[in-house]
Amino acid sequence: MAELTYRSAVAHGIAQEMRRDPSLVMLGQDVGPAGGVFKTTLGLWDEFGKDRVRDTPISEQAILGAAMGAAMTGIPVVAEIMFSDFLPVCFDILSNQIAKTRYMSNGQLAVPLVVRCANGSGVRFGAQHSQSLENWCMMVPGLKVVAPSTPVDMVGLMAAAIRDPDPVVLFEHKSLMATKGDVPDGEVLDTLGTARTVRPGTDVTIAALALMVPRALEAAEILAQEGISAEVIDVRSLVPLDMASILESVRRTSRLVTVEENPRLCGWGAEVASIVAHEGFWDLDGPVLRITTPHVPLPAADVLEDEAVPSVDRIVDTIRTSWG
Amino acid sequence: MPENHYANRPPRTPPPLNEANADLDIDREVRLHLYRRLQELRQVGDRLHRLFLENLVRGTSHLSLGMEAVSAGFGAAMRDDDYSLASYRGHAHTLSRGASMEGVIAELLGRDNGLMRGKGGSMHLVDVDNGMLGSYGIVGSHLPIANGAAWSAQLRGSDQVTVCFFGDGGTNIGAFHEALNLAAVWKLPVVFVCENNLYMEYTPIDLVTAVEHPAASRASSYGLEEIVIDGNDVDEVYTCAQRVIERARAGEGPSLVEAITYRLGGHSRADTAKYRPEAEVEAWQGHDAIELYHRRLLSLGVDEVELTAVATDVAAQVDAATDAAKAGPRPPLEEVHTQVFADGGSSWRN
Numbered sequence: 001m002a003e004l005t006y007r008s009a010v011a012h013g014i015a016q017e018m019r020r021d022p023s024l025v026m027l028g029q030d031v032g033p034a035g036g037v038f039k040t041t042l043g044l045w046d047e048f049g050k051d052r053v054r055d056t057p058i059s060e061q062a063i064l065g066a067a068m069g070a071a072m073t074g075i076p077v078v079a080e081i082m083f084s085d086f087l088p089v090c091f092d093i094l095s096n097q098i099a100k101t102r103y104m105s106n107g108q109l110a111v112p113l114v115v116r117c118a119n120g121s122g123v124r125f126g127a128q129h130s131q132s133l134e135n136w137c138m139m140v141p142g143l144k145v146v147a148p149s150t151p152v153d154m155v156g157l158m159a160a161a162i163r164d165p166d167p168v169v170l171f172e173h174k175s176l177m178a179t180k181g182d183v184p185d186g187e188v189l190d191t192l193g194t195a196r197t198v199r200p201g202t203d204v205t206i207a208a209l210a211l212m213v214p215r216a217l218e219a220a221e222i223l224a225q226e227g228i229s230a231e232v233i234d235v236r237s238l239v240p241l242d243m244a245s246i247l248e249s250v251r252r253t254s255r256l257v258t259v260e261e262n263p264r265l266c267g268w269g270a271e272v273a274s275i276v277a278h279e280g281f282w283d284l285d286g287p288v289l290r291i292t293t294p295h296v297p298l299p300a301a302d303v304l305e306d307e308a309v310p311s312v313d314r315i316v317d318t319i320r321t322s323w324g
Numbered sequence: 325m326p327e328n329h330y331a332n333r334p335p336r337t338p339p340p341l342n343e344a345n346a347d348l349d350i351d352r353e354v355r356l357h358l359y360r361r362l363q364e365l366r367q368v369g370d371r372l373h374r375l376f377l378e379n380l381v382r383g384t385s386h387l388s389l390g391m392e393a394v395s396a397g398f399g400a401a402m403r404d405d406d407y408s409l410a411s412y413r414g415h416a417h418t419l420s421r422g423a424s425m426e427g428v429i430a431e432l433l434g435r436d437n438g439l440m441r442g443k444g445g446s447m448h449l450v451d452v453d454n455g456m457l458g459s460y461g462i463v464g465s466h467l468p469i470a471n472g473a474a475w476s477a478q479l480r481g482s483d484q485v486t487v488c489f490f491g492d493g494g495t496n497i498g499a500f501h502e503a504l505n506l507a508a509v510w511k512l513p514v515v516f517v518c519e520n521n522l523y524m525e526y527t528p529i530d531l532v533t534a535v536e537h538p539a540a541s542r543a544s545s546y547g548l549e550e551i552v553i554d555g556n557d558v559d560e561v562y563t564c565a566q567r568v569i570e571r572a573r574a575g576e577g578p579s580l581v582e583a584i585t586y587r588l589g590g591h592s593r594a595d596t597a598k599y600r601p602e603a604e605v606e607a608w609q610g611h612d613a614i615e616l617y618h619r620r621l622l623s624l625g626v627d628e629v630e631l632t633a634v635a636t637d638v639a640a641q642v643d644a645a646t647d648a649a650k651a652g653p654r655p656p657l658e659e660v661h662t663q664v665f666a667d668g669g670s671s672w673r674n
C-alpha cells in the first residue's frame with residue numbers, strides 16, 4: 001500500500017499498463033520530458049522512452065487522428081488533450097470519427113484508445129480552461145466516459161479504460177490533483193460502468209461525480225449532524241452508466257439529488273433524473289433535485305467561480321430546504 | 325444566383341499529354357491491369373449513376389467519373405497490406421484495392437450484402453480485408469487519421485505504407501496542415517494524394533486558395549518536394565506512386581502529390597455542374613483517362629480486340645455484381661442497434 005496523490009496516480013496507472021503491454025504508446029503536448037503541464041505524466045518518458053511517450057505539436061486534430069489511426073491498426077494509445085476545453089478543437093475526430101467508426105464500418109474497425117484530459121473548475125482559469133465537458137462526450141454514441149475522484153480509482157479506471165476495446169474519454173479533475181489516497185501494491189484494475197457507494201445512508205441518495213464527490217461527502221457529514229442520513233454514490237462512469245446502483249439506492253432512500261459540475265442544460269444528472277422518474281417513480285417520496293452550475297460560462301474571479309459551481313453549502317442548503 | 329455563375333470564366337484546360345510517358349518502363353501485363361482497372365472503375369461509376377437515376381440509390385453520392393486514373397495508378401503500385409484512406413468520394417479508391425463490386429453496389433443500395441451491411445453508405449466505404457481503412461465524410465478529417473495508421477506501421481516495423489486521398493477542397497482546412505506537419509516531423513510512411521479536380525464543390529478552387537497549386541504549393545511549408553502530375557495519365561500516376569511509396573517504405577518519410585484531374589459529372593448526385601465553362605468541360609472530355617490510355621496501348625502494339633474483350637468482360641462483371649447486389653435482402657432491423665460498442669451492441673447502462 002502506498003499513499004499517492006491523484007496527480008501521480010495518473011502516471012502510476014499508465015505506467016502499470018505500459019509495463020504490461022509493450023505495444024501501448026502515449027502522445028500529447030508536453031507529455032514527455034516536461035511530464036505534462038499538470039505533471040500527470042512525470043516519469044513516463046524516462047521509463048518508456050521517446051518512441052512510446054511522444055511529444056506533439058499544438059495540433060489537437062493531429063493528436064487524436066494519430067491516436068485513432070494507430071488504434072485501428074493494432075496499436076493501443078493513450079492520447080492527452082491538455083484541457084478538456086480543447087476537445088472542441090478536435091471534436092470532429094472524437095465525435096465523428098473515433099466514436100462512429102466501429103458502427104459505420106459494421107465492426108470492421110475498432111478504436112481501442114483513451115483520451116485523457118484535465119477537466120473542471122477551481123483553478124480560476126476562466127471560461128475556456130475550467131469547463132466540465134463530460135456531458136458533451138456522454139451524448140455521443142460510441143464513446144465511453146469516466147471521471148475518477150480518488151487516486152485508487154484513477155489507477156484502476158485508467159487501467160480498465162486502456163484495456164477496454166472501445167474508445168474511452170477519461171476526465172482528470174484539476175482541483176483533485178493534490179488530493180491523496182492509498183493505492184494497493186501490485187496490479188490495480190477496476191471495472192468501467194460501476195458506481196460506488198462511498199457513504200451509506202437511509203434518507204436521501206446523492207449521486208455525484210469527480211470533484212462533486214468530496215463535496216457531497218462533506219455535505220453528508222453536516223446533514224448527518226442535523227439528522228438527515230445521506231447516501232453518497234460516486235457515479236464514476238457516465239458511459240456505461242450504472243443505473244442499477246442508483247435505482248437500488250433510491251429504492252431504500254426514496255429521494256435523489258444529483259450534484260453536477262456541468263452547466264444545467266443537458267447535464268448528466270438530467271438523464272439520471274429522467275430514468276429515475278420513469279423506473280423509480282413509485283419509490284420516490286419527493287421530486288428529484290439537480291444541483292448544477294447555472295447555464296453560464298464559468299467566470300474567472302474566485303468569488304464568482306465559487307458562486308457558480310455547486311459548493312458544500314449549496315448541497316446542504318438544497319437538501320435541507322427540500323426537507324421543508 | 326444563376327446556376328451557371330462561373331461558366332463565363334476562362335476555361336482551365338488540361339495539361340498537354342506527355343507523349344514520352346508511353347516510353348516509361350512499365351510491363352505490358354501491368355499496363356493491361358491498369359486498363360482493366362480503369363474500365364472497372366468507370367463502368368461501376370456509370371452503373372451507380374444509372375442506379376441513382378432509377379432512384380435505387382437513396383441519399384447522396386459522389387462519383388469519381390473522370391478521375392479514375394488516380395485510384396487505378398496508386399492502387400496498382402500499393403502492396404496488398406498497405407493502407408488506403410479516402411474522402412467521401414471513395415468508391416474508386418475502395419474498388420482499386422480489390423473490394424467486391426457487389427459489396428460496393430449493395431452498400432449504396434442499402435442492402436445486407438453491402439460492405440457494411442448498409443450502416444455506412446456511399447460516403448463511408450470500408451473494406452479492411454483489402455487494406456481500405458475507410459472513406460471519411462468530413463473534409464480533411466482523415467489526413468490526421470492516415471498519420472496514425474502510418475505511425476502504427478512505423479512502431480510495428482511492418483514497412484506498410486499508408487496512402488491518403490483527398491480533394492483540392494481539403495487543402496484549406498486546418499487538419500490538412502496539422503497532418504502534413506506531424507507526418508514530416510515524425511517522418512511517417514504516408515503518402516498524401518490530392519485529387520485536384522479544380523472545383524471544391526461548386527466553386528473553382530483557385531478563387532478560394534492563396535496559391536496556384538492547392539496542395540503542391542504548400543509542400544515546401546513542410547519541407548516536402550512539390551509534386552504535380554497529370555492525374556488523367558495512368559502511367560504517370562503509377563510511376564509517381566511507385567516512387568513515393570517506395571520512398572515511404574524505405575523510411576524516407578512522407579510525400580504530398582497533387583494529381584490534376586477533372587470530374588466528368590457534378591460534385592454529388594444533385595449537381596448537374598452547369599457552373600463550369602463549356603469549353604473547359606469539352607477540353608477535359610478530350611483528355612479522358614480511359615480514351616488516352618486506350619490510344620496509348622494501341623500505339624504500344626496492343627490489339628484493339630484485346631482491349632474490347634477487357635471492356636466486354638468488365639461489363640459482364642458489373643452486370644452480375646449489380647444483379648447480385650439487387651438480389652440482396654434489406655438489412656434486418658436489429659442492425660440499427662449493433663456494433664456501437666465492442667460487445668456488438670449499443671447498451672450504455674445497466
